[in-house]
Amino acid sequence: xxxxEQDPGPFNVPEGATVAFNCTYSNSASQxxxxxxxDCRKEPxxxxxxxxxxxxxxxxxxxxxxxxQYISLxxxxxxxxxxxxxxxxxxxxxxxxxxxxxxxxxxTINP
Amino acid sequence: GAGVSQxxxxxxxxxxxxxxxxxxxxxxxxxxxxxxxxxxxGPEFLTYFQNEAQLDKSGLPSDRFFAERPEGSVSxxxxxxxxxxxxxxxxxxxxxxxxxxxxxxxxxxxxxxx
Numbered sequence: 001x002x003x004x005e006q007d008p009g010p011f012n013v014p015e016g017a018t019v020a021f022n023c024t025y026s027n028s029a030s031q032x033x034x035x036x037x038x039d040c041r042k043e044p045x046x047x048x049x050x051x052x053x054x055x056x057x058x059x060x061x062x063x064x065x066x067x068x069q070y071i072s073l074x075x076x077x078x079x080x081x082x083x084x085x086x087x088x089x090x091x092x093x094x095x096x097x098x099x100x101x102x103x104x105x106x107x108t109i110n111p
Numbered sequence: 112g113a114g115v116s117q118x119x120x121x122x123x124x125x126x127x128x129x130x131x132x133x134x135x136x137x138x139x140x141x142x143x144x145x146x147x148x149x150x151x152x153g154p155e156f157l158t159y160f161q162n163e164a165q166l167d168k169s170g171l172p173s174d175r176f177f178a179e180r181p182e183g184s185v186s187x188x189x190x191x192x193x194x195x196x197x198x199x200x201x202x203x204x205x206x207x208x209x210x211x212x213x214x215x216x217x218x219x220x221x222x223x224x225x
Contacts, residue, residue: 004153043217044202097142097159097208
């Protein structure tokens with residue numbers, strides 16, 4: 001079993017829709033969680049960190065469920081520019097900066 | 112520039128050749144990571160430096176892969192006797208120390224082994 005697992009998609013949704021992805025992780029000692037966005041042939045860029053209490057940044061909401069060991073990303077009122085691959089990343093454990101990435105979920109927003 | 116810089120951006124090698132990939136991290140960033148990303152996959156960890164010390168090289172796929180960061184700044188990833196399965200994008204990332212910090216990625220070096 002992979003340490004970090006994501007549904008690779010692709011997800012194709014119409015503009016304006018709400019879309020959500022989950023990401024599961026296997027290391028219960030993990031403390032830091034992130035969502036990265038990667039455009040085609042570009043480098044990953046941090047979208048948002050995920051905090052225990054959940055956090056929101058505009059149209060994006062990230063949540064952490066420690067009991068079930070998953071994190072989620074919700075995108076509301078999706079825009080064409082949201083089309084990208086979304087990577088979840090989890091650190092290896094307490095005090096560890098090394099990030100383990102999921103396979104990525106590919107999202108396409110259609111006009 | 113202020114970001115992580117990698118070179119070359121593209122490298123085509125014949126099977127068996129040695130290649131060297133360079134990473135210039137953001138100035139002042141203590142941590143430096145190398146990741147390998149195959150098409151359609153997420154980045155896979157290769158190795159990690161804190162300053163000049165290589166603290167974790169557990170992700171290096173074979174002894175043909177070697178990384179160094181002798182002065183705690185620029186890093187080089189060397190692949191000896193390249194094989195076709197080495198074809199991938201090699202991403203370098205840097206960050207400040209600490210386990211809650213963001214990693215900043217370079218644009219990557221795309222290696223194709225023929």
